[in-house]
Amino acid sequence: MELAFGAQDEAFRQEVRAFLAEKLPAELAERVRHGKTLGKAQTERWQAILSERGWLAPDWPKAYGGQEWTVTQRFIWDYEAGLANAPPVIAFGLKMLAPVLLKYGSEDQRRYWLPRMLNGQDWWCQGYSEPGAGSDLAGVKTTAVREGGEYVINGQKTWTSYAQHANMIFCLVRTDASGKKQDGISFILVDMDQPGVEVRPIITLDGEHEVNEVFFTNARAPVANLVGEENKGWTYAKYLLTYERTQMAMVGGSSASLELLREIAQTETKRGRPLAEDPYFAARLAKLEIELENLKTTTLRVVAASAAGGGPGPESSMLKVKGTEIRQEILSLTRRALGPYAVPYQRKVLEPGSNTEPVGPDYGVGVTASYLNARKLTIYGGSNEVQRNIITKAILKL
Incomplete structure (x- = not known):
């Protein structure tokens, strides 16, 4: 389902799409799409492209090198970049520490550390x-x-x-x-x-x-x-974690992964027919599509609430729980769709500069590695069990 926005935000989305089509290197998008490893140099290459456009930290105040994007614009960028298989920026400085410095740091700290994040001087x-x-x-x-x-x-x-x-x-x-x-x-x-x-x-x-x-x-x-x-660091730590958990919804990236799964399901066969026509598989795929659409809606509600009242709150825990579970289920079903091609563990194929030929179709080489890596999603950033406790206490008031 295509997301609907007002005229101004829709114009911004078209600007984002044009930028990604022109500036996102195809080889980087291909690596992200197929779950291949990105080295430090490749990550820094994409971040330099964003920095040149002024979009590396676009939600920062303009006085510190940002664009003062609205919450909705930030969501549009994250969603469209995920759909385009753009490499993620390294969030620790730009999206986690920076909000803490902007809210709680001294002016000297902001003037010193924030420019160094934008120019790549600090990792x-x-x-x-x-x-x-x-x-x-x-x-x-x-x-x-x-x-x-x-x-x-x-x-x-x-x-x-x-x-x-x-x-x-x-x-x-x-x-x-x-x-x-x-x-x-x-x-x-x-x-x-x-x-x-x-x-x-x-x-x-x-x-x-x-x-x-x-x-x-x-x-x-x-x-x-x-x-x-x-x-007083506990206060700052909790503030930072709300930003980290909001990013874990991964709506755009999961949408791109779901599209790849659909392609695989149309290509791979079971008893001579496309896997997508198998009733059991089709039911699991439909359930995933519904849950992802629901997550999009919930994310937009949180975006709207944030736009009206400031930074993200305990609702970020809901996005973290559902976003990580959906991501894991997409990768689990993708492995099932690949069948025997999911068995070979092809670490060397995934590394930058590798000339090793993959076993099976190219779209399957990174699936097993991504599936294994994604086991951590429901643990880091505060385990999903802890997030459910937060939801129970802070939202449901139980």
Whole structure:
């Protein structure tokens, strides 16, 4: 179903579509469509194209290099970029840290850090989860002790996405252990290119090096890198997570993946007929299509509410739960549609610059890797079980 917008927003959507048709490199879109790996250089190439147009952080205020897009324009961009198989931007700095700095940071911090995000000078990662503090994020034990004009940081973070590329990390650290655990947390920006910071890879189920452990041993951060007030970091952390969870609806990307699934279902056969004509498969596909349409509607409702009243609220938890479950089901059904071609695990085919010939049709080479990688979706950003608790308490008031 085609989404309907007012005349002004529809004109904007046409502008977005024209830009993607002209500027999105075909080889990058092809890699995204087929679940192939994007290296750091390829990600930075797309981000540089967006930065040149002024669209890398378009919802920022114009005073800091943004376009002041409305919530609706932001949704249109995310939806159309997903449909076009555009590479995702690395969100940690641009979409997660930046809103925190804009709301809670000092003017000096905004003037220094935001331009460096736009020009690619800094690659950020997120230091939230720890071995004993995942869904219970307030249980962080990494400490930051003030010594003169610096904080001395000791502890461990885990599941740190793209830390192998990052030069900066924003961290939740414990600066006071005397009261409630939520009350003694601070939000600090830490340079990773220093003694005392060690990054160790975690190889995920799909064979990819995407996440890491990060160890701090007497690492240091200037007091000027404290965001907001000391011991008030829990407030900033919750604010950041609403932005992260809203992005997990993935309506555009899931729509593109569903279109690929439809193509596969028309191409692959069962008993000499297209798989799409198999009643059991067709029923599962129809259920997915209905759920995705419902998610689009719910997302638009949240967008409209945000446009009327500011930033995203607890409704972002609903988008996170349904968006991640739908994404997993699309990939599960795609694997089923591929049949025996889903069995070969073709890691080398997915890597940039690979000349390895795939086994089976090209549209199937990345499906198994994507399916395995997507097992994490219902866990990261706060597990879906935790999100249901948030929905129960904050929305249903139970």
